[in-house]
Amino acid sequence: xxxxxxxFSTDYGVMSIVGIVxxxxxxxxxxxxxxxxxxxxxxxxxx
Numbered sequence: 001x002x003x004x005x006x007x008f009s010t011d012y013g014v015m016s017i018v019g020i021v022x023x024x025x026x027x028x029x030x031x032x033x034x035x036x037x038x039x040x041x042x043x044x045x046x047x
Contacts, residue, residue: 007013 007016
């Protein structure tokens, strides 16, 4: 319980949450970008 309290009430806890959220958003962005590049490449190869 102390760890959960520290996570949401201290500056280093909040920064950890921000870092985790930024990594998840970055992975999502990379997935979408790579997926679109792969689809574009497949369209070009099919022509």
